[in-house]
Amino acid sequence: MDQFLQLIVAGLATGAIYALAAIGFTLVWQTSQTINFAQGEFVMLPAILVLTAAHVGLPMWLAFIVGSAAFILLFGFGFKRFLVEPMQRHGVLPLAIATMALSVLIKEAAKNGFSAEAQHFPSLVPDGSVSFLGAAVSARDIAIFVVAVAAILGLQAFITRTRTGRTMQATAQNPTVARILGVPVERMILLTFLINAALALIASYLISPVYLAKFSNGETIGLAAFIAAIVGGFNQIRGALAGGFLIGLIDNLAAAYVSSAYRAAVPLVVLVVVILVKPEGLLGRKEERTV
Amino acid sequence: MSLKLNTDLLIILIAFPILWFAPAGLKSYGLYVVSLWLVMSIAAMGLNLTLGYAGLTSLAQGAFLGIGAYATAILTVKAGWPLPAAFLVSTGLSFLVGVVLGFPALRVKHHYLAFVTLAFSVVVFLIARNEQWLTGGVFGLANIPRPTLFGTDLGGGLAFYRVVLVVTLALTLVMWWLLHSPWGRAFQAIRENGTRAASLGVDIRAYTLLAFAIGSAFGGAAGALYAPLVEFIDPSPFALSASFVLLLTVVAGGAGSFFGPFVGAFFSYMLPELLRATGGWYLIIYAAVVLVLVMVSPTGLLGLIDRWRDHQSQRKAAAIRAAARPTLANGAETNPKEQGAAS
Numbered sequence: 330m331d332q333f334l335q336l337i338v339a340g341l342a343t344g345a346i347y348a349l350a351a352i353g354f355t356l357v358w359q360t361s362q363t364i365n366f367a368q369g370e371f372v373m374l375p376a377i378l379v380l381t382a383a384h385v386g387l388p389m390w391l392a393f394i395v396g397s398a399a400f401i402l403l404f405g406f407g408f409k410r411f412l413v414e415p416m417q418r419h420g421v422l423p424l425a426i427a428t429m430a431l432s433v434l435i436k437e438a439a440k441n442g443f444s445a446e447a448q449h450f451p452s453l454v455p456d457g458s459v460s461f462l463g464a465a466v467s468a469r470d471i472a473i474f475v476v477a478v479a480a481i482l483g484l485q486a487f488i489t490r491t492r493t494g495r496t497m498q499a500t501a502q503n504p505t506v507a508r509i510l511g512v513p514v515e516r517m518i519l520l521t522f523l524i525n526a527a528l529a530l531i532a533s534y535l536i537s538p539v540y541l542a543k544f545s546n547g548e549t550i551g552l553a554a555f556i557a558a559i560v561g562g563f564n565q566i567r568g569a570l571a572g573g574f575l576i577g578l579i580d581n582l583a584a585a586y587v588s589s590a591y592r593a594a595v596p597l598v599v600l601v602v603v604i605l606v607k608p609e610g611l612l613g614r615k616e617e618r619t620v
Numbered sequence: 621m622s623l624k625l626n627t628d629l630l631i632i633l634i635a636f637p638i639l640w641f642a643p644a645g646l647k648s649y650g651l652y653v654v655s656l657w658l659v660m661s662i663a664a665m666g667l668n669l670t671l672g673y674a675g676l677t678s679l680a681q682g683a684f685l686g687i688g689a690y691a692t693a694i695l696t697v698k699a700g701w702p703l704p705a706a707f708l709v710s711t712g713l714s715f716l717v718g719v720v721l722g723f724p725a726l727r728v729k730h731h732y733l734a735f736v737t738l739a740f741s742v743v744v745f746l747i748a749r750n751e752q753w754l755t756g757g758v759f760g761l762a763n764i765p766r767p768t769l770f771g772t773d774l775g776g777g778l779a780f781y782r783v784v785l786v787v788t789l790a791l792t793l794v795m796w797w798l799l800h801s802p803w804g805r806a807f808q809a810i811r812e813n814g815t816r817a818a819s820l821g822v823d824i825r826a827y828t829l830l831a832f833a834i835g836s837a838f839g840g841a842a843g844a845l846y847a848p849l850v851e852f853i854d855p856s857p858f859a860l861s862a863s864f865v866l867l868l869t870v871v872a873g874g875a876g877s878f879f880g881p882f883v884g885a886f887f888s889y890m891l892p893e894l895l896r897a898t899g900g901w902y903l904i905i906y907a908a909v910v911l912v913l914v915m916v917s918p919t920g921l922l923g924l925i926d927r928w929r930d931h932q933s934q935r936k937a938a939a940i941r942a943a944a945r946p947t948l949a950n951g952a953e954t955n956p957k958e959q960g961a962a963s
Contacts, residue, residue, distance in 0.1 A: 364731050415915055422677060423918035425731060426871050427911055429864050434907035441901055548860070552742070559735060590750040597739035604732055605724060 334464040336581045342470035343553075344577020345477030346372075349532040350554035351561065351569035352481065353525035358563060359501035360521045363413050364425040367432035369551020370439075371529040373544065375400045376450050376537035377439045389451060397530055405526030409519055432547065439544035452538035473535045480531050481570060484524065488566070497521060549593075553580065556600045562613025571612055575599075628796060628878050636789055643781060651777035652849070653893045657882075658781075658788045659845045660889045664869045664881035665795055666838025671867070672876030673799065674831035675811030676725050680737035682862030683744040684714050684836045688843020689853050690748060693761040696848075703767040707787075707844040714840020715833045722832030726825055741863050748855040760854030764847045784845055791841060798834070799878070807831050811876075868910050874920030883921050 350372050357363045365371070379396035383389055412431065416424040454472035458465040488494035499507040500517040508514045532550070540546055553576050561572025576596050583595035603610065643654050667681040688710040695706035724736040748755045755761065766775035767783060774783050798804050806827045809817035818824050847853055865888055873884025888906070895902035917924045 412911075412915070416918075419918040421731065423871075423914055425734070426868065427914045430868060430907050430911040430914060433861070433864070433868075434904060434911060437901075437903040437907060441904060552738075555735060555738075559732070591746055594743050594746050597742055601724070601736055601739050604728055604736055608728055608732055 331464040332585070334461070335466050336585055337578065338461070338466040338470050338474070340578035340581035341574060342467075342473040342477075342577070343580060344557075344574035345474050345481075346532050346536050346550070346573075347553045347557045347577050348481060348570045348573025349477055349528045349535075350550055351557035351573045352484070352566055353528040354554050354558045355563060355566060355569045356501070356521045357413075357525050358558075360497075360504070360518045361409075361413055361417065362421055362424075363417075364421065364428065365525075366425060366428040366551070367435060367547075368529070368554050369547030369549070370432045370435040371404055371526070371547070372532045372536065372550045372554075373542075373547035374404070374435055374439060375530045375533035376542040377443050377544070379534075380448055380450065380542055381443055393534075400530055401523060401526045404529070405523040406519070408526075409522040413522070432551070436544050436547060443544070445544065447541035447543040450537035450542045453534070454538075469539065473539075476535060477531065480528065484528070485566070493520070552593075553577075553596065556596050559610060560600055560603045562610025565610070565612050568610050568612035572610070575611075631879065632789070632792055632796070636785070639785055640782065644778060646778075648777040651781045653890055655781045655784045655849050656846075656893075657885055657890045658784050659842050659849060660866075660869070661882045661885040662788055662791055662845070663839045663842035663866055664873065664885050665791065666835040666842070667866055667870045668835075668873075668875060668877075668881045669795065669798070669807070669838070670831055670835030671870055672874075672880065673804065673811060674807040674828065674835075676828065676831060677731065677734040677867075678737045678832070678835065679734050679860070679863045679867060680721060680740050680744075681835070681839045681866040682858055682860070682864075683741040684718065684839030685843040685846060685862065685866075686744055686748055686855070686858030687714050687717060688840030689847040689858070690755055690761075690843075691840070692844040692847040693764050693853055694754065696765050697761055697763060703765060703848060707841065710844040711837050711841045714843070715837035718833035718836025718839075719829055721836065722829040725828050725832055738860065738863070741860050745855055745859050748858060755855070758854060760852055762852045764851050764853065766848045766851070780849070784849070787841070787845060791838065795838075796878070803827070803830065870920075871918075872910050872913055872920055874922030874926075877920070877922040877926075880920055880922050887921070 350368055353371075354365060354368050357365055375396055378400055379392050382392035382395045382399075387395060408431075412427060413424065416427050452469065454469050457468045459468050459471065460466075461471075486494075488498055496507070496512045497517045497520055499510070499512055500514050501521070504514050507517070536546070536550070554573075557572035557576045558569050559572070560575060561570065562568025576599075579596050579599060580592060584592040587595055643651055646654065663681055663685050666684070667678060670676050670678050670681075691710035691713050692703070692706045695701040695709060696703055701709075721737065721740055725733055728736065749757060751757070752759075766773075766780050768774060774780055799807075806817065806822045807830075809820070809822055810824055810827055810831075814824055846857075869884035869888040870881060871884070872887050873880030873882070887909075892902045892906055895905055898905065913921065913924075917927065919926070
């Protein structure tokens, strides 16, 4: 029972990270039909940028600011402006392929420009465990969960409570009508890319102390984020949220109870079943173009 | 059936003797690189059928390369089969697995299909890594034999390269025949407009499965040549990134163009070897070039040439039009109503 509870908490913590990446993924998909195959690399990179800035000699707090700013500028604004915008008229597939090339590019650049070895990343929360319902669970897991959920709730509040957020939602649901109603559609799309970058940034700072900062981290996280987004529903934020937690839990439970060698296969089996049985995702709306 | 001598066949006929003799002076590493180019061209040719002609996004070609390579390695090393038999069985096995994987393609398309095939790739990789009794796990399988013909050893670098070349020629001709047969037309019809193809009596289910299975069989055949080429296999060359690179290869060469896979494979597998002098940076250069290429010309390198040719012929046509303008202008003036309707 103790082990089970620990696994649940760990699963919710990883799930929260996956949810952050998956929500950003669905946001850019909704507003600009971008399937970002580099999403995992987006989560890997900010930590590397911070460490690079620190390596140059900046104090840690300044490195965090410089790394974050550089990341948001390059992969929020730059990604939208210089990759997605020119590619969009060619359709979904060429853009998706461009993001695949981008993912290889980021990964190899991180490997050669920074380090091929896993690097220690400073944790914002002290290591240790706390007692929870009689079981010792990792304090870091709880912190990850709390921070990620707070970020998601903040985003949700922004989208539903503020005028800008609602306009952004309108853009996501129907860009044409939004444009007719006077919504600055381009600015709203840019905003979703900035939010995507910010979510990736948070996920990166949360996960890197645990997994260590390494160029190949994006592979696992990216895969999990796709699966979470599709399983939950490609066109729903709450779908991506639910999918993230589900995949996080399945991932951790499968490693313990099914087979550690095949832990990566279990979420994939779930993915294939969902795609074949309910392609719009567990919480998704039906979209004509999906089938 | 009369074979009309078209440009594609002509290029094949000219290229074959050149490729037969040209690498004779190369050292073993050079021969390995050219052989690798041909092997990967076969795999890319299969994916080009699935993606370029039938329009099905597959991220599983690397996995089929692996299935072919492992089947060949297991049959020759563990069961002691001769290589040609192992080659045929590996290709057939990939075809069958391709049929099974094709079933999801009947239900979902585009990026959803990409994700199903992506899942398949990861599972194949995990099996290759974990089932040590069969695949040797991370330690891999060594001493994969090269072929002999009537007692003649074809295992030398040049001899084996020529074996690969002959198989490539045969498969290229099969692909050419396939694309010019009613099947090939049907694949393209499904890509362009599935509903219309169905209304014209094309059995979409059967052709989608076939496109997938034949594309996979080419992947398996490439794997069956890859194993004796490298003589030692482990799971790492068949990871998900292999499927990504193969997809980029097809797109970079020009999806849906006949020689696109050869151009793309040159770009993806030979160029990196030439750029090895740059240390670890060659993959960065490669990815950056692909990125720019996809942005400039989503139809690939050969698409770039096509566009240039279109541009030239447009200029030529414009020149002809300019020369013929006086008569045209007269015609337009005499019939102003038609001009209004046209604009």
